[in-house]
Amino acid sequence: MEASSIIFSDKPVNVSYDGTWYGLLTAVFEAYSKKWNVSGFSIIDKESQSDFFAEKVIVVTDETKSQRVWLGLKKKVPKENCIQLYRCYLSEMPGMEFTIFSCIKFYFSGFDSPHLAYGNSDVLKISQTSKMVYREKHRMEAFVRFQRTADDLYYAGIEPDFNVIPLLSQHFAERYADQNWLIYDIKRKYGIYYDQDKVEEITLNFSNEAGEKTAVKDVFHDSETLYQELWKNYFKNVNIPSRRNIKLHVQHVPKRYWKHLIEKK
Amino acid sequence: MSERLHEKLEILADAAKYDVSCSSSGSKRKNHNKGLGEATGSGICHTYTEDGRCVSLLKILLTNHCIFDCAYCVTRKSNDIKRAAFTVQEVVDLTMNFYRRNYIEGLFLSSGIFKNADYTMERLVSVAKKLRTENKFNGYIHLKTIPGASDELMHEAGLWADRLSVNIEIPTESGLKLLAPDKNIKDMIEPMTYLKKEIIRTKEESKIFKSAPLFAPAGQSTQMIIGASGESDKDIMHTANKFYKGFNLKRVYYSGYVPISNDNRLPELGSAVPVLRENRLYQTDWLMRFYGFHVQELLNDQFPNLDPEIDPKLSWALRNMAFFPVDVNTADLQLILRVPGIGVQSAQKIVGARRFNKLGWDHLKKIGIALNRAKYFITCNSPITDRKDYTEAKIRQFILNESRSKFLTNGGQQYNLFG
Numbered sequence: 001m002e003a004s005s006i007i008f009s010d011k012p013v014n015v016s017y018d019g020t021w022y023g024l025l026t027a028v029f030e031a032y033s034k035k036w037n038v039s040g041f042s043i044i045d046k047e048s049q050s051d052f053f054a055e056k057v058i059v060v061t062d063e064t065k066s067q068r069v070w071l072g073l074k075k076k077v078p079k080e081n082c083i084q085l086y087r088c089y090l091s092e093m094p095g096m097e098f099t100i101f102s103c104i105k106f107y108f109s110g111f112d113s114p115h116l117a118y119g120n121s122d123v124l125k126i127s128q129t130s131k132m133v134y135r136e137k138h139r140m141e142a143f144v145r146f147q148r149t150a151d152d153l154y155y156a157g158i159e160p161d162f163n164v165i166p167l168l169s170q171h172f173a174e175r176y177a178d179q180n181w182l183i184y185d186i187k188r189k190y191g192i193y194y195d196q197d198k199v200e201e202i203t204l205n206f207s208n209e210a211g212e213k214t215a216v217k218d219v220f221h222d223s224e225t226l227y228q229e230l231w232k233n234y235f236k237n238v239n240i241p242s243r244r245n246i247k248l249h250v251q252h253v254p255k256r257y258w259k260h261l262i263e264k265k
Numbered sequence: 266m267s268e269r270l271h272e273k274l275e276i277l278a279d280a281a282k283y284d285v286s287c288s289s290s291g292s293k294r295k296n297h298n299k300g301l302g303e304a305t306g307s308g309i310c311h312t313y314t315e316d317g318r319c320v321s322l323l324k325i326l327l328t329n330h331c332i333f334d335c336a337y338c339v340t341r342k343s344n345d346i347k348r349a350a351f352t353v354q355e356v357v358d359l360t361m362n363f364y365r366r367n368y369i370e371g372l373f374l375s376s377g378i379f380k381n382a383d384y385t386m387e388r389l390v391s392v393a394k395k396l397r398t399e400n401k402f403n404g405y406i407h408l409k410t411i412p413g414a415s416d417e418l419m420h421e422a423g424l425w426a427d428r429l430s431v432n433i434e435i436p437t438e439s440g441l442k443l444l445a446p447d448k449n450i451k452d453m454i455e456p457m458t459y460l461k462k463e464i465i466r467t468k469e470e471s472k473i474f475k476s477a478p479l480f481a482p483a484g485q486s487t488q489m490i491i492g493a494s495g496e497s498d499k500d501i502m503h504t505a506n507k508f509y510k511g512f513n514l515k516r517v518y519y520s521g522y523v524p525i526s527n528d529n530r531l532p533e534l535g536s537a538v539p540v541l542r543e544n545r546l547y548q549t550d551w552l553m554r555f556y557g558f559h560v561q562e563l564l565n566d567q568f569p570n571l572d573p574e575i576d577p578k579l580s581w582a583l584r585n586m587a588f589f590p591v592d593v594n595t596a597d598l599q600l601i602l603r604v605p606g607i608g609v610q611s612a613q614k615i616v617g618a619r620r621f622n623k624l625g626w627d628h629l630k631k632i633g634i635a636l637n638r639a640k641y642f643i644t645c646n647s648p649i650t651d652r653k654d655y656t657e658a659k660i661r662q663f664i665l666n667e668s669r670s671k672f673l674t675n676g677g678q679q680y681n682l683f684g
Contacts, residue, residue, distance in 0.1 A: 116617030119628045142309045146366045154365065171306075177299045178401070179365060196299075226267055227362045233271055234363075237278040238324065239314040242523055243538050248317025252310070262368075263312055 025066035041097035084130035289370035300401025331377030371405030382413035393425035440494030606638030
């Protein structure tokens with residue numbers, strides 16, 4: 001049913017939105033302003049464990065409504081705490097929308113500096129999850145390994161734990177301002193491309209499973225192998241064998257990232 | 266061609282690795298000319314070696330030819346090793362190409378001293394200059410300043426580099442005389458003094474003229490080798506304190522001596538690297554810089570060495586039981602920071618959260634403090650389940666029984682060094 005219908009406030013509601021951040025903020029707006037008894041959130045057209053007893057309500061993304069929530073938040077808590085909510089959304093963890101919703105409700109509940117209430121389980125959860133997503137973003141800033149192609153594109157494939165691509169554009173655009181680059185999330189099948197002017201979100205159409213390999217790896221720049229070999233060699237030679245500490249090494253560079261790291265391949 | 270480059274990189278990376286500084290933070294260089302790179306953030310560790318150390322900079326020597334004969338150094342003149350030297354262009358190309366592939370945050374360039382101090386310093390400066398001007402490189406550059414180099418060269422180094430450092434290496438003057446007869450403390454202190462003045466002066470200038478050029482925006486650092494000259498922890502940390510206070514150093518690094526020679530003035534080949542001691546020194550350094558401890562409280566004539574079994578904060582707490590218990594719901598931040606098991610972030614969270622409700626064990630646990638240590642030193646809003654007036658020795662024993670140090674479980678080899 002549509003969001004405009006009247007719902008009795010005590011009936012549990014499962015709020016269905018389009019999966020975007022603005023969609024979620026719109027959903028929060030509707031649920032909050034209409035005082036729904038929210039039992040959970042789901043993404044339209046995506047199979048989810050629907051609550052049998054809850055009524056499913058589809059919310060249509062509305063930029064004005066989402067902006068009202070966002071601007072309202074900015075008046076209640078520092079910008080960093082607003083961004084924390086966005087990072088939590090990017091975690092894609094099951095049930096995270098509900099925590100975001102509860103936390104926003106708490107932020108609007110009238111307390112002074114509500115973001116410091118670490119005794120509140122939602123506030124704490126948001127702070128902790130945001131930290132995990134931030135760490136993953138930071139890892140990608142560290143672990144992206146560009147490979148130079150013959151037509152001077154610096155390409156990197158990544159498979160981050162969370163959907164951190166939207167958090168990466170600014171860092172890489174500022175840093176690699178004088179080269180074309182592409183960072184592609186192989187798992188989520190989209191990436192960001194920079195043409196020395198602006199960053200764009202793109203998806204690649206590979207004709208087959210091995211597409212990624214044939215599309216990029218056969219077209220290296222002449223110097224690419226040399227610098228990869230030099231890097232590997234450097235990595236080997238800065239190690240101090242008498243201080244060997246593999247446990248610490250793996251803690252900092254977890255094995256799941258190795259396949260995209262030149263020095264660990 | 267590429268084989269020779271590989272060989273140079275092997276030799277000159279290998280010789281540079283004993284310098285532990287890896288920091289690429291603290292600068293504020295923007296990519297202002299749409300060139301390559303920036304150094305504005307907190308720095309990124311791009312990978313870690315198998316010894317668990319971070320790799321953030323391309324850390325190499327320009328050459329390992331050296332006219333000095335410092336006993337603790339692999340590059341010393343009397344050591345029979347392969348020598349090599351990069352050309353300025355080779356270092357520039359390596360830096361640019363590694364940076365473009367997101368391998369590194371920038372360059373850390375050091376050098377053996379060939380001919381004389383100025384000649385060497387001039388070459389280091391020319392690499393940095395070429396990167397900044399011809400290649401529009403805005404990534405991080407850390408240059409070693411060569412003891413005895415002229416003020417003019419030091420000044421130019423400061424214009425191109427983000428950080429400059431002179432390694433003091435040996436924390437006592439007597440140790441230095443013994444192990445590095447060619448060096449003297451004056452030659453090392455002079456450039457530090459010059460840089461300190463210049464950094465302060467240019468900072469003042471930039472307050473008036475927004476366009477004033479950057480001068481070593483990430484400041485100065487130094488390094489001391491640990492366990493090469495029989496020095497005490499007190500010697501090391503009091504020297505470090507002097508550097509922090511007297512020269513505004515951003516960082517002092519502690520590098521456990523890795524045996525590299527049969528010289529009888531030094532620990533023999535094959536003896537273990539004192540990594541536990543190094544760890545305790547870094548903990549002490551942190552307590553001085555972020556927790557409001559004075560070095561004298563942690564190391565003094567009565568306690569000249571750190572306790573290898575427990576961390577220096579716990580060690581201090583056990584010696585000063587009169588400070589405790591601290592009530593986390595009312596005490597000042599400065600006091601909470603002194604509780605073993607509570608870090609800076611947790612302390613700040615406690616101070617923020619307690620305005621909403623009184624905190625109990627559950628809250629504290631969720632906030633992330635190490636209750637196994639903290640519980641002996643705090644009171645909170647939960648009933649005290651098990652509070653006796655434990656003696657210092659008893660608490661120490663309880664904590665030790667509960668937590669085995671990661672260093673002590675490694676076969677106890679480390680422990681014996683200090684036993």
